[in-house]
Amino acid sequence: MTFPAANRISLFAGCNRHVGEMKVDGSVLRLASLASTMMACPGPRSGADDWINTFTKEPLTWYSVGHALVLTAEGTQVLLMEKYS
Secondary structure, eight states: OBOOSTTEEEEESSSOEEEEEEEEETTEEEEOOOEEOOOOOOGGGGGHHHHHHHHTSSOEEEEEETTEEEEEETTEEEEEEOOOO
């Protein structure tokens, strides 16, 4: 997950890239419909796009812990760590 510009989000779970608009309202993150690349994803990555679409379908709750971001939706929590170069 990256934030390439104000109110923009880019998501990648190992296959296709998903991009779109987002809105932050307090601890709630709402994503507009996402556009994505359309590559075929074999093997264990074949469900990555469906997972992103399901996870981001409803508003996400977010909070930070140090340099980490936690996103929660329908009982699923995702911990995102800052990438160091």
